Amino acid sequence: MITRSRFPRRAIIVVSALLAAVTGSVTTHAQVPQADGPRPEVCDDPTNSLSLFAENMGGGRIGYGRVPGKASVPGPTLTMNEGECLQVTLVNDSDKRLSMHAHGVAYTPSSDGTPTNAGCVAPGRAKTYVFEAPAPSTRPDGTVDPGSAGYWHYHDHCMGTTHGTGGIRKGLYGALIVRRAGDPLPDRKPIVLVMNNISFNNKTAPHTPLPQVNQGERIEFVVIGHGELMHTFHLHAHRWVDNRTGLAATVRDTDRIIDNRTVGPADSFGFQIIAGEHVGPGAWMYHCHVQGHSDLGMEGLFIVRTPGGELTRETKAAIRRYKNQHEGGHP
Amino acid sequence: MITRSRFPRRAIIVVSALLAAVTGSVTTHAQVPQADGPRPEVCDDPTNSLSLFAENMGGGRIGYGRVPGKASVPGPTLTMNEGECLQVTLVNDSDKRLSMHAHGVAYTPSSDGTPTNAGCVAPGRAKTYVFEAPAPSTRPDGTVDPGSAGYWHYHDHCMGTTHGTGGIRKGLYGALIVRRAGDPLPDRKPIVLVMNNISFNNKTAPHTPLPQVNQGERIEFVVIGHGELMHTFHLHAHRWVDNRTGLAATVRDTDRIIDNRTVGPADSFGFQIIAGEHVGPGAWMYHCHVQGHSDLGMEGLFIVRTPGGELTRETKAAIRRYKNQHEGGHP
Amino acid sequence: MITRSRFPRRAIIVVSALLAAVTGSVTTHAQVPQADGPRPEVCDDPTNSLSLFAENMGGGRIGYGRVPGKASVPGPTLTMNEGECLQVTLVNDSDKRLSMHAHGVAYTPSSDGTPTNAGCVAPGRAKTYVFEAPAPSTRPDGTVDPGSAGYWHYHDHCMGTTHGTGGIRKGLYGALIVRRAGDPLPDRKPIVLVMNNISFNNKTAPHTPLPQVNQGERIEFVVIGHGELMHTFHLHAHRWVDNRTGLAATVRDTDRIIDNRTVGPADSFGFQIIAGEHVGPGAWMYHCHVQGHSDLGMEGLFIVRTPGGELTRETKAAIRRYKNQHEGGHP
Numbered sequence: 001m002i003t004r005s006r007f008p009r010r011a012i013i014v015v016s017a018l019l020a021a022v023t024g025s026v027t028t029h030a031q032v033p034q035a036d037g038p039r040p041e042v043c044d045d046p047t048n049s050l051s052l053f054a055e056n057m058g059g060g061r062i063g064y065g066r067v068p069g070k071a072s073v074p075g076p077t078l079t080m081n082e083g084e085c086l087q088v089t090l091v092n093d094s095d096k097r098l099s100m101h102a103h104g105v106a107y108t109p110s111s112d113g114t115p116t117n118a119g120c121v122a123p124g125r126a127k128t129y130v131f132e133a134p135a136p137s138t139r140p141d142g143t144v145d146p147g148s149a150g151y152w153h154y155h156d157h158c159m160g161t162t163h164g165t166g167g168i169r170k171g172l173y174g175a176l177i178v179r180r181a182g183d184p185l186p187d188r189k190p191i192v193l194v195m196n197n198i199s200f201n202n203k204t205a206p207h208t209p210l211p212q213v214n215q216g217e218r219i220e221f222v223v224i225g226h227g228e229l230m231h232t233f234h235l236h237a238h239r240w241v242d243n244r245t246g247l248a249a250t251v252r253d254t255d256r257i258i259d260n261r262t263v264g265p266a267d268s269f270g271f272q273i274i275a276g277e278h279v280g281p282g283a284w285m286y287h288c289h290v291q292g293h294s295d296l297g298m299e300g301l302f303i304v305r306t307p308g309g310e311l312t313r314e315t316k317a318a319i320r321r322y323k324n325q326h327e328g329g330h331p
Numbered sequence: 332m333i334t335r336s337r338f339p340r341r342a343i344i345v346v347s348a349l350l351a352a353v354t355g356s357v358t359t360h361a362q363v364p365q366a367d368g369p370r371p372e373v374c375d376d377p378t379n380s381l382s383l384f385a386e387n388m389g390g391g392r393i394g395y396g397r398v399p400g401k402a403s404v405p406g407p408t409l410t411m412n413e414g415e416c417l418q419v420t421l422v423n424d425s426d427k428r429l430s431m432h433a434h435g436v437a438y439t440p441s442s443d444g445t446p447t448n449a450g451c452v453a454p455g456r457a458k459t460y461v462f463e464a465p466a467p468s469t470r471p472d473g474t475v476d477p478g479s480a481g482y483w484h485y486h487d488h489c490m491g492t493t494h495g496t497g498g499i500r501k502g503l504y505g506a507l508i509v510r511r512a513g514d515p516l517p518d519r520k521p522i523v524l525v526m527n528n529i530s531f532n533n534k535t536a537p538h539t540p541l542p543q544v545n546q547g548e549r550i551e552f553v554v555i556g557h558g559e560l561m562h563t564f565h566l567h568a569h570r571w572v573d574n575r576t577g578l579a580a581t582v583r584d585t586d587r588i589i590d591n592r593t594v595g596p597a598d599s600f601g602f603q604i605i606a607g608e609h610v611g612p613g614a615w616m617y618h619c620h621v622q623g624h625s626d627l628g629m630e631g632l633f634i635v636r637t638p639g640g641e642l643t644r645e646t647k648a649a650i651r652r653y654k655n656q657h658e659g660g661h662p
Numbered sequence: 663m664i665t666r667s668r669f670p671r672r673a674i675i676v677v678s679a680l681l682a683a684v685t686g687s688v689t690t691h692a693q694v695p696q697a698d699g700p701r702p703e704v705c706d707d708p709t710n711s712l713s714l715f716a717e718n719m720g721g722g723r724i725g726y727g728r729v730p731g732k733a734s735v736p737g738p739t740l741t742m743n744e745g746e747c748l749q750v751t752l753v754n755d756s757d758k759r760l761s762m763h764a765h766g767v768a769y770t771p772s773s774d775g776t777p778t779n780a781g782c783v784a785p786g787r788a789k790t791y792v793f794e795a796p797a798p799s800t801r802p803d804g805t806v807d808p809g810s811a812g813y814w815h816y817h818d819h820c821m822g823t824t825h826g827t828g829g830i831r832k833g834l835y836g837a838l839i840v841r842r843a844g845d846p847l848p849d850r851k852p853i854v855l856v857m858n859n860i861s862f863n864n865k866t867a868p869h870t871p872l873p874q875v876n877q878g879e880r881i882e883f884v885v886i887g888h889g890e891l892m893h894t895f896h897l898h899a900h901r902w903v904d905n906r907t908g909l910a911a912t913v914r915d916t917d918r919i920i921d922n923r924t925v926g927p928a929d930s931f932g933f934q935i936i937a938g939e940h941v942g943p944g945a946w947m948y949h950c951h952v953q954g955h956s957d958l959g960m961e962g963l964f965i966v967r968t969p970g971g972e973l974t975r976e977t978k979a980a981i982r983r984y985k986n987q988h989e990g991g992h993p
Binding site for chain 3: 184218230231232234236237239240241247248249250251252253254255256257258259260261262272274277278279280282283284285287289290291292294295299301314315317318321322325
Binding site for chain 3: 439492493557594
């Protein structure tokens with residue numbers, strides 16, 4: 001007896017979706033259903049609502065965007081806090097059926113985003129997915145519900161095959177961050193790097209991201225795997241902890257400190273670092289450490305400016321060399 | 332000076348092995364040897380003993396079973412508690428030499444189950460392997476012996492090659508769970524999923540397991556890798572902790588919460604979840620998230636019924652769609 | 663304004679490098695520069711300095727060594743303590759440009775060892791790399807700098823491609839261990855096993871390492887991945903904890919206990935075990951658990967003698983069988 005939303009007319013879809021995109025929220029007054037399952041298909045108030053528009057981007061790519069005409073690969077980074085519920089209205093402006101399947105959060109079958117659970121969206125139609133981010137709690141039997149904080153992601157699960165292989169290949173994926181109360185917040189928006197087949201974000205060097213930040217800023221990376229291949233993610237000159245946040249809990253932490261990590265399809269992790277900590281400004285490579293993958297252009301630069309926001313001469317020279325390496329010259 | 336058991340006659344083997352299978356235990360009065368090594372090849376009393384029968388199953392499969400004629404892929408799930416010793420008498424009813432090599436537990440060379448340590452069993456013969464599950468303890472130097480609790484496994488190490496490549500390919504593998512005092516017990520027997528080449532348990536959809544459980548039950552998964560390929564295991568709508576038990580120790584646990592994990596050959600892990608927690612009943616996919624693997628049928632359904640044990644209409648419809656997807660129709 | 667060292671003449675290079683090799687240390691009186699970055703390119707006193715000589719080894723291999731004519735694959739194991747700074751003068755006695763890129767430690771762009779940061783060394787030239795191993799500390803904002811303790815590694819990043827694919831393939835890699843105050847020390851020098859394509863240390867059985875140790879000794883393994891392929895490392899009859907040190911912190915530790923681990927290119931981990939604990943002397947296999955890799959010879963033996971240093975009859979027989987398996991006979 002789950003409440004199902006129907007969007008019979010395209011005009012209504014776009015207006016309400018745009019409204020949500022502008023206001024960042026829509027008020028819902030849904031009946032809490034007497035469900036077989038424990039959760040309705042709409043969030044209780046208060047709620048966060050937003051829209052995603054899936055559309056062709058040219059060059060064989062299909063992406064998600066927050067407003068029509070602005071799709072990107074990866075799609076927008078979605079952020080939740082544990083305890084929150086999020087409604088996402090997906091508008092399919094492409095010419096193929098597709099969906100949104102989220103990792104890490106809770107959802108009823110209707111929001112699973114799979115053909116098996118009838119969660120695909122036909123071209124020209126829309127569908128609202130509801131995601132809940134449970135907070136940790138102690139169960140009546142004394143065991144612990146771990147919550148859902150993490151560096152997660154969402155992706156198509158319908159296009160091409162029942163697993164969305166066609167959609168993922170074309171770029172239908174994005175990051176979903178669930179934060180726990182007390183988690184430090186980064187100083188800039190997260191750097192999302194998706195290792196999809198032999199690419200970052202469906203691009204190879206010199207077209208991969210070259211994020212620029214200032215020395216001393218708290219920077220957050222989210223790394224996601226997709227596709228057919230295993231990868232290892234390596235960042236030069238920085239290190240982090242191999243746990244939920246990438247941050248050590250204490251100076252006596254026993255978790256492994258790493259600067260390289262295996263990333264299989266749909267694996268995801270994130271971490272925060274202080275840009276240039278111990279090392280200063282520079283053009284620091286990130287790359288897949290599978291040698292053949294990096295040699296094919298699965299690499300980029302994490303550019304750390306001075307604390308005042310300037311590029312050092314040394315950094316400018318490194319950027320120049322990097323670009324020359326990818327202009328057909330001898331590496 | 333390790334005591335070696337000899338089984339000269341087939342009849343004696345089967346009688347004693349069946350006896351162990353029926354009683355679940357055999358009494359041993361072995362001399363504790365004055366060994367080069369610290370452990371005898373028989374367990375001290377009290378002991379657990381059981382038999383495994385390896386046999387051809389048809390369809391190119393070979394499996395282990397607790398009684399003749401009942402081999403399965405995977406083989407029986409073996410369970411120990413830290414501090415215990417287990418004797419397994421392996422009877423080879425197949426036509427090729429094979430063995431049992433266990434992960435995670437302690438054994439002398441004679442129970443290593445490899446050609447190198449002369450641990451194979453010829454067709455028509457039997458051999459007793461002895462496995463000890465050490466409990467954690469503090470060593471005299473102050474460091475900690477970690478114990479052996481974990482979601483482990485056992486497999487052939489003799490058939491086809493010195494690494495048992497032929498036996499593993501055909502299905503000679505199973506789960507071995509070592510529990511620590513205080514570990515929560517599941518409400519049902521564990522769901523064992525072995526990612527062996529592009530299959531679960533040497534099967535592809537729609538023939539992969541479709542376990543049915545009730546919402547609210549504590550369910551235990553054991554995931555094991557085998558063969559030649561890397562995989563990632565993903566379960567829909569549930570999440571667990573990436574540690575020894577899959578359970579958070581406290582609500583402030585810092586371990587990573589996951590719903591997807593890389594699984595290489597002979598990697599193994601397990602976790603317990605509350606079926607349908609936060610999400611209710613449903614047909615929840617589990618699959619390898621390497622896209623090409625799932626598209627080739629490396630997937631199945633974890634079916635959560637209502638707390639009263641009923642399948643919802645929605646769940647029945649999902650199961651129907653899943654089966655249709657694998658009947659040659661358009662996915 | 664980082665101080666750059668120039669080595670214009672080969673003779674000076676070799677003399678000073680050899681001096682460092684012999685004394686284990688060179689005194690530096692560098693000016694602390696007013697740098698864009700926070701760290702000079704020389705260590706402050708007191709400092710550790712050493713030299714590495716890269717050279718052709720025959721058989722298509724190129725290795726690093728502590729003195730000329732003594733290169734090895736892997737190169738020398740370098741060890742630091744958190745809080746220390748290390749200067750390595752790399753002398754290129756090969757006929758191709760190459761470098762040294764370190765994982766886990768801090769360095770300025772000049773010591774990155776990449777073409778992008780102009781860190782390669784031409785044939786016949788030398789370059790000093792400076793590596794700092796930060797200790798954990800609490801930052802002014804209350805978060806924790808995790809430090810740099812770990813089982814890391816170094817490798818070429820210049821030969822063949824901008825990622826050093828040619829150098830790594832030929833053997834230009836080694837272990838770099840950073841210890842934390844209080845970490846237990848092993849009783850012997852670490853056993854370093856690099857899973858580079860389908861080899862350990864560029865060798866296959868029966869030419870892979872066969873380390874011999876005595877039962878009861880504290881033995882340290884360092885396992886490093888390289889090249890193009892994913893592997894899983896398995897050691898028979900022993901287990902360790904999947905954390906920074908491989909050691910459980912307490913008898914109630916919740917980290918996963920393992921005896922098999924996925925290793926991707928540039929992943930690295932280490933652990934300490936008590937040789938033969940619970941199992942006694944024996945010839946214990948270590949191998950990649952990707953079946954096809956082990957069958958191609960990606961395996962070796964960890965040989966545990968009696969506490970008094972003797973090989974048991976059983977162990978000798980196992981070594982004999984192992985060697986026979988690799989002499990073209992039936993496995």
